[in-house]
Amino acid sequence: MLRAVVVAALALAASPAIAQDGAQLFNMQCRMCHSGSPMGPSLAGVAGGEIASKSFAYSPALKAKGGVWTDESLDAYLKAPTTFAPGTKMLVSVSNPTQRAAIIAYLKTLK
Ligand code: HEC
Structure with a gap:
């Protein structure tokens, strides 16, 4: 709940540059597990x-999915990870579609 409030406030304050918004959201919600941490894979x-x-x-749930990450599958996973891959270890979701799009735009910059 607190996180939802913080994220909403962040969205209001965010600049229009979408990947840049995504970077801010990523830093707040994803980086702790996805940037050199043993908690999550590199993205x-x-x-x-x-x-x-x-x-x-x-x-095993995510391994069994197969295929590649598209805009659609990333969106579905971030919206509802346990619906996309029941049994996934990642329980973090992003309920706001605009924020998911911004985060996905940012993920595309990670090479
Ligand atoms: C608490 C740690 C944690 C946080 C925070 C987290 N993740 Fe994850 N993430 C994981 C784990 C663990 C997996 C592997 C899930 C599995 O094996 O089922 C994963 C997997 C993923 C994958 C699939 C990676 C692959 O190699 O196929 C993506 C994409 C992803 N996370 C994106 C995100 C995004 C975007 C955020 C922020 C909104 C985020 N994660 C926040 C732990 C986290």
């Missing part, structure tokens, strides 16, 4: 790349 090249293909102890 470099994740957009357009194969699902669950990094050296990381993925859940």
Whole structure:
């Protein structure tokens, strides 16, 4: 709940540059697990790349998905991870569609 309020406030204050908004959201909600942390896989090249293909102890659920991360599948996963891949280890979701789009735009810049 508190996080939702903080994120809403951030969205109001954010600049129009969408990937830049995504960077801010990523820094607040994702970086702690996805930037060199053993808590989550690296997201470099994740957009357009194969699902669950990094050296990381993925859940069987995400490994079983197969295919590549598209805009659509990233959006579905971030909206409702446990619906997209029941049993996934990632429980963090982003309920706001505009924020999901901004985060996905930012993920595409991670090479
Ligand atoms: C508490 C730690 C944590 C946070 C915070 C977190 N994630 Fe994750 N993320 C994970 C874990 C763990 C996995 C692997 C899930 C699995 O194996 O089921 C994962 C997997 C992913 C994947 C798939 C990676 C691949 O190699 O296929 C994407 C994309 C992703 N996260 C994006 C995000 C985004 C965007 C955010 C911020 C909104 C975020 N994550 C926040 C822990 C986290």
